[in-house]
Amino acid sequence: MTDHLPSPRVANIANGAGSSSLHDPTALYTVAQIRDIERATLSSIPPGTLMQRAAKAAASMALSLLKPPPGSAKVLLVAGPGNNGGDALVMACLLADAGLHPTVMVCADPARQPEDAQRALERAQAVGIRLIAPSAEAIRYPVDWDLVVDGLFGIGLTRAISGPLVALVEAINALRCPVLSLDIPSGLDADNGCVVGGVDGVAVVATHTLTFIGNKPGLHTNEGRDHAGEVQVAGLDIDLSAFSPARAFLGSERLFLSHLRKRRHSSHKGSYGDVTVVGGAQGMAGAPVLSSRAAAHCGAGRVFTAFLHNPPAYDFLHPELMCRDAVQLEFHTGVVVAGPGLGTSDEAYSVLERVLQSDCPLVLDADALNLLSRHRDLITLLSQRTAPAMLTPHPLEAARLLQSDTHQVQADRLTAASTLAQQCNAVVILKGSGSIIAAPDGSLVINPTGNPALATAGSGDVLAGMCGALLAQSLPCREAALAATWLHGQTADALVKQGVGPIGMTAGELIPAARQILNQLTEQHAQRHNPR
Incomplete structure (x- = not known):
């Protein structure tokens, strides 16, 4: 690296x-x-x-x-x-x-x-x-x-x-x-x-x-x-x-570096926030697990993985993740990442509705976005919230939310992302080559990092987990989106330079590599501003 x-x-x-x-x-x-x-x-x-x-x-x-x-x-x-x-x-x-x-x-x-x-x-x-x-x-x-x-x-x-x-x-x-x-x-x-x-x-x-x-x-x-x-x-x-x-503007690490903090010796897991990933309908348990692992590796103090169906006792690879039943879970504290593998059932709708009614900072991805596009009352709930919210759609999900089509979204990605951010009162990451980060205030950034290695199943779940982790560590919503998108792409760039991809790189390979780059970035920023 x-x-x-x-x-x-x-x-x-x-x-x-x-x-x-x-x-x-x-x-x-x-x-x-x-x-x-x-x-x-x-x-x-x-x-x-x-x-x-x-x-x-x-x-x-x-x-x-x-x-x-x-x-x-x-x-x-x-x-x-x-x-x-x-x-x-x-x-x-x-x-x-x-x-x-x-x-x-x-x-x-x-x-x-x-x-x-x-x-x-x-x-x-x-x-x-x-x-x-x-x-x-x-x-x-x-x-x-x-x-x-x-x-x-x-x-x-x-x-x-x-x-x-x-x-x-x-x-x-x-x-x-x-x-x-x-x-x-x-x-x-x-x-x-x-x-x-x-x-x-x-x-x-x-x-x-x-x-x-x-x-x-x-x-x-x-x-x-x-x-x-x-x-x-x-x-x-x-x-x-x-x-x-x-x-x-074209994005760079300079847009979020000032919000990265070197960790104090006198700190504990509560200092770095909780992330709860909500998803895992039948047959889709891998998506929330990927998001949860990404959140843990990117610095969240505690990570809960809430499954819609049949929660496992624990994650065999990462037993530090705490598995829960999403239907019975209360959403009172921490950051919630909702959508990876959630499905679009009535049960999923009910869970997402409770998430949107909470005061937790949110990252909405995958099936949470599909539920929003199918149930416009959920968009109303989202737009009326005061807590930070982030949406991470790919072009088809954005088109559904905008009641448009993929061609129209791609024909003007900046306008599509900006319109969605304002309609939903949320920071939007419109994924794709040159992902667009749009805020409700109209600010727009094109992310410069990333490569075709990210065109693989689960890479979006990893990005959602990164977003949740950075929000949990008190980055403002826009800066958390900028940082996560930049880090996600830069990790893929670093792996490709090492020969890991672009063909055949898997989403799980991003996770430990992202941790290393995030630590390097934080350390270098700390040395510049406090060289002792």
Whole structure:
């Protein structure tokens, strides 16, 4: 296991900028916001300035991706219509100035290009840049490219890539060299992370994305993680006063670290709270056991596992878990995690109703969410509570709660999570690639950790148990959700680095590894703030 914090997936990149280096690269802006920032900036700077700045940042990043000596590198830039293609053309000129001999595939009618892009093409022609016609075959062979730059389409794309360009994108995706996308991988929606056109669409799969002005949510959620690769932000020296408040932020451990406390010698099990996991209908006893083990390993002082049917005498692997009958249990103290393996029977409804009528902090997962969607009176109970509550739906569960469908949820994950948080008066973790953490006050965070190893039965039960443990240790509800989601994903990342997955990793393997990372994180934070 690593003994240090991971590097962020996103960072600023130097572009000769002054104020841009002060801009938060984790702030996430919609396409509409970026357009507003562009318009406000273009009115006060000479024409072509932003394109020059973008190209300079991109050329710098391209050079960093090439093996020395870069002068012999074979670089292909694919320049599409619009200013994204203009960025690629100016970038090619800068690479030529640096001693390279780039090739530009021009995929646009010069007569229909914006003025800045037309000037960029004229300059490329004037300095002798090699320009070639669009051709998937020219991408595939005869040259073994060292780097391909995707400047085909930017954030303005609203319809699926079509015609011969589909084959061109597929040819780029078949390459094994680094692929650098400018602003956004062509074909990806910058707001929602969907491939434009859905199942009929295609998008570039980049190894690196240099996004301009501000970071975009679509790079970090939904299909964005599969297409964007490593993301860096070039602020283009835009004054911070041009930026409106960000809609969302990219998560990091810094959002919750201050709430982690190193344990005092003078403490006891009561110092770290109780967690009661409620679930375990017939044939589903494993789910609450996984949640309970996760809660215990993540620091809850005592953990009770309440089964709807046939509670065992004890957990053979972890006898410290206390097994109870959920039907007879009173919910007066501690944190309740309800739903793992609970089922949707009348008996399950009755137990969940009593849970919602309690004053306990709650984590509602799995079948608790299904019961809420089937019985809207339970949502009313939930929304009227004053104690903290957290919901952990996957997209289908969220769709049921919103009386929508999975496609609509995935088409705007940020809005879906935010709407659900406000309707239920709860912090919501909308699970998936780039899980969304939404609070009733409208705050939104996209979690950057995790990988496909988590696509396995029981990993959601483990997350619910982690949430319960952190709530029990007095983390505020939003910070507990941020911490648990980050820890859950980071544990999977660490295990994959060790060769445990992504194929075949089981949910139970997350639990002891999460304990180790949580302890490392807490210790490192304590040493920073109290080094004695």
